[in-house]
Amino acid sequence: MGLFSFIKGQFIEVIEWLDDSGSMVYRFPAYDNAIKMGAKLIVRESQAAIFVNEGQIADVFGPGTYTLSTQNMPLMTALESWPHAFHSPFKADVFFVSTANFTNLKWGTTNPVIMRDAEFGAVRLRGFGSYSIKVGDPAVFLWELFGTRSDFSTEQISGFLKSIIVTAVSDLISESRIPVMDLAASYEELSATAAQRLQPRLAGMGLSLTMLNIENLSLPEEVERMIDRKSSMNIAGNLDQYMKYQTAEAIREAANNPESGAAGTGAELGAGMAMGQMMGQMMSQMMNQQPQQQAQPPVQQQQTQQPMNAGGAQGQSDTGKKFCSECGERLGENAKFCSNCGTKV
Template sequence: MDIFNEIKKKLSQEFIDIVEWLDSSNDTIVHRFERYQNEIKNNAKLIVREGQTAVFVNEGQLADVFSPGTYTLNTKNLPILTTLKGWKYGFDSPFKAEVYFVNTRLFTDEKWGTKNPIMLSDDRFGLVEIRAYGTYSFKISDPGKFVVDVVGTDGNFTSYEVNEHLKSLIVTRFTDTVGEANLPIELYAANTTELSQTCQEVMQPEFDRVGIELEKFYIENVSMPEDLKKEIFEYSRLDKLDMAKLSQFKAAKAMEAAAKNEGGTAGAGMGMGMGFVLAQQMGQMMNPQSNQNLASQSQPSVVPPPMPSQILYYYAVNGLQNGPVGVERLRELFASRTINRDTLVWKQGMGDWSALKDVAELKSFLGGNTPPPLPTA
């Protein structure tokens, strides 16, 4: 194994070294250039194509960043790396450095979405839940910062990996933004363009911290539970409708449905009755003035006095209080000899118990209605 490594090392020193990266994928953001023990020959050729940036890292420190072009790697083109190495007399032998090619093209149609519903407070519906999803596009604006802060030592960093980081950031800032917007719940779905622009402005400083530029941010849809959606639709309809007319319309529909469910003569009668009622209601809706006139004519001009309250009496039999009973019941008791003229009676307003014969309104019981005593044997 050591022999093959030595042969590989000798061959790398014999030929002109070319440092380049041809991207054959659609999702690679950062690719680390591989060389035996990371050795690059003095005066090697560095080729950086359009849409790329080459980042040199030496012993964990950022050394140099190269934009698109072709370079000869020596002390003139690597001043920072030369300072880090402390070389005063140029490169007389291969040097070690990690080279990361960063894809700076625009990455489009990246997906984002809320894994869990977002809880919001609405003045009319209380606590509600919404979900949202959309797309965004980004590109690397500061390759050096991105490699140091995000990539680290990853040899092949893809858009999938960076998306996992960005999605969490997007959802967090999106939640903060919609919470502070304080819009009525039904307006979130109707103002996705304005919300998208606001969210992009809020998120951009967070992206800048890791060397990424958020080019576009789109909210494609804001959804809510079906029961809440139906409630919002119903509320919006009620807000626009005349409640009196709506009640009349629903009553007519209910009678129509009842008539259809009945069979035979009963169904026909119900249908005719429903037609008369419906016609009357429609007439009232079309001519409210005549409806008011009919209502005024139907009202009586004289209001009858209230019904007199019945006078109730208590009576004593065998030393026990009974009642209360009305005058007619008291008359029946007198006629059946359950009570007599000397029976004590009392009603509300009397100071004390009195004999029946001494109460003015009960003296009518005595007029010829008292039978004579039974004959003795």
């Protein structure tokens, strides 16, 4: 093989990208960037090929198979001042850009966002969700974000995109003035509005936001506990009923936890006794709240009876007759002992 044949053999004759890496951009590795005029360019579906001449974007090719020539490379021809039917090898950087839809990308708030709520005042809000993007303008994307890298993936811009999304969602929630209690019912509307706001900014980077989803907006634990208490109070009806409900729940929990009984600490036993006393007081109050009887029972009239000389009553009856002080047996007029029990009269 002669020297000319060796050099000729080093020129690139087939340019293609077998996309199996999940990258958004791939730089084709050309030997000394020397490409044979008449070489075959293969661009698959969801791809775009971009020729860059000395740092300047030239021709862009969509899906298809091409034979490179001055006819289908007008910008390169103009930049290099090629004559018609130019056949010599040329130098250029070739980049493949994936135009596929990159799905299930995540966003979330690193720090809580402070917003003002009409009912709870200033609250700290956290949120997370997912989004999908695709390259809408390969040339703009390559110019704005890619630079001189050999490849480019979504992970390399995920942090940048996440900050943009979080800022837009935070501003939207604050401006919407939706009460905290009603946010969960507005996820779909907020997601659609946020996507509309983000679209122009991403388009300036050659990207297209195909989906934005707000999965959750959560409050700090202390605020969530306050909401739970308020819900329980609403269910109970009033504060008195709520306290009774809370006491009953505490007693039920203590009953379900045998270790908190006699085997518990002194503090636990004291708490249990206090809870029992509180429950007793509440039950007493409940009993006192029952409707009172409309009328008291009539006082029984005391019966006036003549004292009977029985069971310790010693003396004579209206007839003047004697009775035994022990057994009540009728005595004779001159009896000194009871004929029934023998007691001395």
